[in-house]
Amino acid sequence: MNSVTPRDLALKALNRQEDRPGSLKQFLEYEFQEAPHLSQRDRAFTVHLLQGVLRWQLRLDWIIQQNIRFPFRKIEPPVLNILRLALYQIFFMDRVPESAAVNEAVKQAKSIKSNHVVSFVNGILRSICREEGQITFPDRDKDPVRYLSVFYSYPTWLVDKWIRETGIDSTERILSAGNRITGLVIRANMLKVDRPSLIKRLKVEGVECKPTLYSPDGIAVEGLKGPVDGLDTFKEGLFQVQSEPAQICARLLLPKPGERILDICAGLGGKSTHMAELMGDKGEIVALDMNYKRLLRLVQSSYRLGMSCIQPMVADAVKHTFPMAGRRYFDRILVDGPCSALGTISRHPDAKWIRGEADIRRLSVLQRKILNNAVPLLREEGKLLYVTCTISREENEDVVRDFLGENRRMVLEDMRKSVPDWGLDLIDDHGFFKTLPHDNGMDGFFGALFVKSPQADIM
Numbered sequence: 001m002n003s004v005t006p007r008d009l010a011l012k013a014l015n016r017q018e019d020r021p022g023s024l025k026q027f028l029e030y031e032f033q034e035a036p037h038l039s040q041r042d043r044a045f046t047v048h049l050l051q052g053v054l055r056w057q058l059r060l061d062w063i064i065q066q067n068i069r070f071p072f073r074k075i076e077p078p079v080l081n082i083l084r085l086a087l088y089q090i091f092f093m094d095r096v097p098e099s100a101a102v103n104e105a106v107k108q109a110k111s112i113k114s115n116h117v118v119s120f121v122n123g124i125l126r127s128i129c130r131e132e133g134q135i136t137f138p139d140r141d142k143d144p145v146r147y148l149s150v151f152y153s154y155p156t157w158l159v160d161k162w163i164r165e166t167g168i169d170s171t172e173r174i175l176s177a178g179n180r181i182t183g184l185v186i187r188a189n190m191l192k193v194d195r196p197s198l199i200k201r202l203k204v205e206g207v208e209c210k211p212t213l214y215s216p217d218g219i220a221v222e223g224l225k226g227p228v229d230g231l232d233t234f235k236e237g238l239f240q241v242q243s244e245p246a247q248i249c250a251r252l253l254l255p256k257p258g259e260r261i262l263d264i265c266a267g268l269g270g271k272s273t274h275m276a277e278l279m280g281d282k283g284e285i286v287a288l289d290m291n292y293k294r295l296l297r298l299v300q301s302s303y304r305l306g307m308s309c310i311q312p313m314v315a316d317a318v319k320h321t322f323p324m325a326g327r328r329y330f331d332r333i334l335v336d337g338p339c340s341a342l343g344t345i346s347r348h349p350d351a352k353w354i355r356g357e358a359d360i361r362r363l364s365v366l367q368r369k370i371l372n373n374a375v376p377l378l379r380e381e382g383k384l385l386y387v388t389c390t391i392s393r394e395e396n397e398d399v400v401r402d403f404l405g406e407n408r409r410m411v412l413e414d415m416r417k418s419v420p421d422w423g424l425d426l427i428d429d430h431g432f433f434k435t436l437p438h439d440n441g442m443d444g445f446f447g448a449l450f451v452k453s454p455q456a457d458i459m
Helices: 006-019 024-034 040-065 077-092 098-110 115-130 144-152 156-166 168-178 195-204 244-253 270-278 292-305 357-377 397-406 421-426
Strands: 184-188 208-211 218-222 239-241 260-264 284-289 310-314 330-336 378-388 410-413 433-435 445-452
Touching (some): 184 244, 195 208, 244 378, 270 292, 270 310, 284 292, 421 433
Parallel strands (some): 260 284, 284 310
Antiparallel strands (some): 410 445, 433 445
């Protein structure tokens, strides 16, 4: 195992992705533990290769198709992934010599133990290198969907969907933004430190950083040389890793000390721990999720951050099987809806390939069920915030419309009337919270805030 290289690990992950999509982060964490000889630089190179291939997979496949004389589907997945890895290095990594990319690909091909495969990999890669500047793409004017799909490497169904919803120019900006490599963002733990003091501490540890543009708690980290959990400031619980729009969500719900809060689909607890900070760790937060392992991570984060008001609970919000949560009404409820995650493609490029149109329809049904199940648990005049990390209309505006139609006591609030000045640019003309990768430089998030009307107000 000590001979494993970053390219080998990236190839192993890609081959696994063919069989079991998703969970690549957990897979790499395990593989890194099994290969302690790999330096932080090697690990970063592995992640870069893997995410790069996933980000540009369709364009890489197009290049391969232009250089073979037989059907593309006849290339076996392990061989195809060897080619993809090499081509990503050739076309997108200036610091890797073409000869090194080709030679390493040939070495990987030899592990398949087929002279034909070795010859094929070597021949096609050297041919592409010779004709690197002569690659053509589909005609933009005759077939814009196909052109955008290939050039920016997105499935055609998604390109077509976004063109219908936002227009071709906006879609191209969305596609381009989704291919950018995003930086690390953290949230200062206000129970222990303020943001300026944390920035000073981080700089002492050699970490360059600056305040985020919108979130008053966020810090954009630049040039981190090792794992974030190796920092003393992390171990002391002075911050939590969390994207900027995710940080803003808790501030939209604005929980107060002493209140009872329900966080549905809490996951790893980023929003739960942020709400605990805003409440001064005074009150009660029931963090509900159906995944026991995620809640264990939440408990660990709570302990590290110095919080005691969060109560994890394993339950299925779709089936409404959480009796403990119903002991008495909640003052505020956060529904972090299970979604297609199409707003986080820059961070999770595999989302392009593991989602389809059927998933969006299926998820929108789940989202409505969860919202409907949450309503009876909310006290009169209590607030409910619905958020997703997608820019899919079916999972956002359409879910809100259907939810209001099914729940006459729930009233949509215009967040332009309540959000602080720093967040006004993130609220649209309908009062929804929206961040867009091509406009704000952040992950694509959506939020809608509701209030429960007293029974007497219903005619």
